[in-house]
Amino acid sequence: MCGVFGAVLPGAEPTEAAAVATMGLFALQHRGQESAGVAVSDGEQLMLYKDLGMISSVLDERRLPSLRGNLAIAHCRYSTTGSTIWENAQPTYRQGPRRAIAIGHNGNLVNTRELLTQLTGGRARLPASTDTELLTALLADEDAPDTVAALINVLPKVRGAFSLVILDQRTVIGVRDPHGFRPLVLGKLPPAIRPGGPDDGLFDDDDSRAGWVLSSETASLDMVGATFVRDVEPGEIVILEEGRAPRSVRYAEANPKLCVFELIYFARPDSYMEGRNLYEVRRRMGEQLAMEHPVEADLVMPVPDTGAPAAAGFSEQSGLPYREGMYRNRYAGRTFIQPSQGLRHRGVTIKLNPLREVVNGKRLIVVDDSIVRGTTTKRIVELLRKAGATEVHVRISAPPIYHPCFYGIDTSIETELIASTHTEPEIREFIGADTLGYLSIRGVLAALDLPYDRFCFACFDGNYPEPVPYDAASRKFMLEEPLAGAVRG
Ligand code: SF4
Numbered sequence: 093m094c095g096v097f098g099a100v101l102p103g104a105e106p107t108e109a110a111a112v113a114t115m116g117l118f119a120l121q122h123r124g125q126e127s128a129g130v131a132v133s134d135g136e137q138l139m140l141y142k143d144l145g146m147i148s149s150v151l152d153e154r155r156l157p158s159l160r161g162n163l164a165i166a167h168c169r170y171s172t173t174g175s176t177i178w179e180n181a182q183p184t185y186r187q188g189p190r191r192a193i194a195i196g197h198n199g200n201l202v203n204t205r206e207l208l209t210q211l212t213g214g215r216a217r218l219p220a221s222t223d224t225e226l227l228t229a230l231l232a233d234e235d236a237p238d239t240v241a242a243l244i245n246v247l248p249k250v251r252g253a254f255s256l257v258i259l260d261q262r263t264v265i266g267v268r269d270p271h272g273f274r275p276l277v278l279g280k281l282p283p284a285i286r287p288g289g290p291d292d293g294l295f296d297d298d299d300s301r302a303g304w305v306l307s308s309e310t311a312s313l314d315m316v317g318a319t320f321v322r323d324v325e326p327g328e329i330v331i332l333e334e335g336r337a338p339r340s341v342r343y344a345e346a347n348p349k350l351c352v353f354e355l356i357y358f359a360r361p362d363s364y365m366e367g368r369n370l371y372e373v374r375r376r377m378g379e380q381l382a383m384e385h386p387v388e389a390d391l392v393m394p395v396p397d398t399g400a401p402a403a404a405g406f407s408e409q410s411g412l413p414y415r416e417g418m419y420r421n422r423y424a425g426r427t428f429i430q431p432s433q434g435l436r437h438r439g440v441t442i443k444l445n446p447l448r449e450v451v452n453g454k455r456l457i458v459v460d461d462s463i464v465r466g467t468t469t470k471r472i473v474e475l476l477r478k479a480g481a482t483e484v485h486v487r488i489s490a491p492p493i494y495h496p497c498f499y500g501i502d503t504s505i506e507t508e509l510i511a512s513t514h515t516e517p518e519i520r521e522f523i524g525a526d527t528l529g530y531l532s533i534r535g536v537l538a539a540l541d542l543p544y545d546r547f548c549f550a551c552f553d554g555n556y557p558e559p560v561p562y563d564a565a566s567r568k569f570m571l572e573e574p575l576a577g578a579v580r581g
Pocket residue numbers: 273350351352353354496497498499500501548549550551552
């Protein structure tokens with residue numbers, strides 16, 4: 093999972109596009125905390141700055157003034173292919189024989205080995221080990237009159253999850269794979285305000301003077317003052333240029349399978365997907381959970397902050413009071429995103445502290461949105477018991493995760509997923525809870541009020557919309573294997 097943002101700002105000050113892209117990216121920091129970067133074009137030249145670290149430490153006031161141009165893309169990374177090293181940070185950049193392009197990618201390709209065989213010169217030509225670097229090289233090499241034509245040639249060979257923002261000299265382009273696994277939305281900004289000019293900053297119907305943005309989530313449109321226009325459709329290319337309205341090209345038939353985990357957990361609660369506000373969706377999941385797994389208790393509390401909307405719904409449905417029984421240090425990062433198990437385990441103690449006054453002597457219903465490896469939940473239950481809780485009933489507002497994700501979420505291989513190696517009673521025992529209840533797929537759909545076939549549920553039911561290679565153990569570091577093996581595929 094990553095965050096991507098793109099901006100075209102006609103008539104703006106030369107550093108505004110990079111600033112808007114960075115501000116938009118700030119609202120997507122939860123989608124990736126390993127690296128950040130911005131690429132800009134002034135119509136002639138592309139410039140790029142990227143580094144490992146949080147957005148605020150990478151894209152600060154020392155860097156942004158040098159990124160000049162009215163076109164920009166930005167990316168924050170959480171790795172699903174390749175290690176966390178500088179070379180793998182994005183946007184990628186490549187000066188090919190045909191064109192110079194930069195790409196920000198949210199998702200994960202599933203036919204990387206196959207694509208590598210199509211790259212002239214093979215693995216040795218790639219300076220980094222990500223699927224995005226390979227795609228960038230293929231597009232920069234492609235014998236086509238422009239980037240859109242190159243995309244139309246190359247994309248039908250690419251399989252997997254990709255929501256892309258692409259920058260060349262004169263365009264910012266948004267692309268979604270035919271399933272639309274990862275979200276991407278189009279927004280519109282009012283025209284630039286010029287001193288002494290006619291603009292008052294109010295929304296203007298003149299599309300040729302408007303600014304246009306692309307983002308992983310609607311919440312970041314709000315942050316930069318853009319209005320939501322529409323989703324980039326699965327199988328669609330949206331082309332943004334200065335001085336004209338966005339153009340749309342369809343390169344594949346749509347077969348929408350939006351990742352349901354985006355709605356359950358990953359995306360921000362103030363974002364909208366499928367016309368639904370995600371806070372409201374999650375609150376309704378909590379209501380469903382209370383109907384499916386009622387239990388006698390004194391209070392309902394969330395695992396902060398991810399369990400909060402579902403805990404509110406559980407409380408309303410059950411009639412039990414809602415309390416915050418733990419404090420979460422918001423500056424410690426997401427444990428799920430930290431790369432190693434050891435760090436993840438340590439991260440829990442850094443982040444969460446029970447509120448003894450609230451939990452002591454109480455029977456608790458503790459609501460969270462997922463259990464991946466179980467170690468975080470086990471630690472939470474331990475902390476709550478230590479703080480005096482008499483009973484801990486764990487309720488999860490999602491079904492058990494049985495299968496790995498190949499489409500851009502690093503849920504690890506089966507052997508690390510507790511639900512795939514343990515029965516529910518074994519999981520309850522492992523985490524040390526008095527009772528455990530997961531929301532059913534039917535309950536998720538009731539909360540969404542949308543049909544099953546609109547979404548990917550593969551990590552819950554193994555029904556992968558796009559065939560996946562089953563070398564799960566090596567997939568993340570595929571392009572870091574010995575070159576001959578990788579090219580041989
Ligand atoms: Fe989302 Fe799971 Fe499908 Fe991956 S496998 S895209 S996490 S629903």
